[in-house]
Amino acid sequence: MDQNPYHVPVMAKEVVELLRPIEPTLVIDATYGGGGHARALLAAFPNLSLIAIDQDPDAIAQGPGDERVRLIQANFTSLDRIAAEICGGTLDGAPVPPCIDGVVFDLGVSSHQLDEPERGFSYRRRGPVDMRMDRDAELGAAAIVNEWPVDDIADILWRYGEERMARRIARAIVAARPISDTAHLSDVVKEAVPAPARRRKHPARKVFQAIRIAVNDELDSLESGLEAAIGWARPGGRVLVISYHSLEDRIVKRRFAAGTAGCECPPDFPVCICGRVAELRSPVRKPLRASEVEVAANPRARSAILRVAEKVGA
Ligand SMILES: C[S@@+](CC[C@H](N)C(=O)[O-])C[C@H]1O[C@@H](n2cnc3c(N)ncnc32)[C@H](O)[C@@H]1O
Structure with missing residues (x-):
């Protein structure tokens, strides 16, 4: 397991295995943190280009020094703009096909943010009452x-x-x-x-x-980041989210459920007249939890819940 003192990644193996079937070459890590997921993905997929986003300058400052990675200090509420640019958007606003193979969100705060008293996140340490992930906020x-x-x-x-x-x-x-x-x-x-x-x-x-x-306006940010991720995932591309509490997980669960719902016509209609088609499918039957071994080694993994959705389309 990656034991980076900045942050030990949660469910990194599962993240890699959920992306492996689509052989990704372009992934957005929307919550770079200590780069644990990023490192696992780069090791698993040699041809990967990784766009790594974090709103915390501390995370960006200890970036990977790997030429396959582009680090961007931003809130993932800007994902729409960032992905549009990556997929080749032009200023004339011509439609751009979604091009992202995978987007990974690992929500909440990093161990570094919690452990640094002057960031003010921890109720166990004396520090200023701050709690901003983006220090310019x-x-x-x-x-x-x-x-x-x-x-x-x-x-x-x-x-x-x-x-x-x-x-x-x-x-x-x-x-x-x-x-x-x-x-x-x-x-x-x-x-x-x-x-x-x-x-x-x-x-x-x-x-x-x-x-x-x-x-940090975390729940609204998640809604908008998730929407952009789904929008810019290419057909067959996957969006993965690791949540750590029920408020986050509810947003992800509802958005994925809404996306996987297809035709809503009554079952006795001979043909669909509502025209609704699913934009997402679930590649796994149930959300994933960290293994007992991982939870024993990293208690932070205990509350983690990993959901994945795959973009449908030709
Ligand atoms: C749990 S840590 C990610 C750890 C990382 N996956 C790793 O393996 O090291 C969450 C990170 O996401 C960042 N973050 C949280 N919400 C964000 C947002 N709305 N936009 C950008 N970054 C965000 C935090 O600053 C933090 O560094």
Whole structure:
């Protein structure tokens, strides 16, 4: 297993095996991170050209130094523009056939982002309340915890953290202002929840997840990146997504399900009159999970769920 201290890749073997049948020569790694998936793909497919995207300059800075890779610091919300350019788009707007063999999304944050206290992602380390993957982005977590109204904070804790005590925690955050750092935020959350909730998982876990999702607009970004990936996958091309929590996975599951749905006419119609044809098919019966061996070696793989869809067409 690739043991890069920046980030140990999750389900790298599965990613390679899901792309192997289509013998890819042009793949977009939409979440380059520590480059673990990128390295696995480059090793498996010698003729591969890899477009590697990450919005975090730290990820781009430790790029692979491999001439088959083009690194792009960008949010994958720009995938539409990037893929259009790769597939040969011109300024006159003439239609361009989709050309990408595979797109890989490995969502969430890298171990490097979590482990660096000054990035402010971890409830276990003292650092600034930041949580921006893109350090040029305007919204940092400090603005949310120190400036937002209590209702808006409660809303994100509920929607993005599925936190049952959202309102109670939001009130405690507002009462404790100014929140000085991540350790302070973590303590405020711990104090706000009743004792039994403190005995289960760390009570700040969901709160940090929720704030991080809001800061990085993660769910809207996923919807738009996924749409672009499906749009620019060539017929027979595959889109792979590794999610780490149910909010992400639901978006992927629904989008793939919508794409694989074909004709919606009642079964007793002799011919299809709705004209709807599936744009995707599922090359595997069920989503994949990391093996027990991998989870034992890399606990981060425990919650990973890998979905794949293949573009249909001539
Ligand atoms: C889980 S890590 C990827 C790890 C990588 N697959 C590897 O094997 O090393 C997720 C990476 O995606 C990046 N990322 C997350 N959301 C992004 C987005 N919307 N646009 C661009 N990069 C994003 C993060 O900055 C982070 O570096």
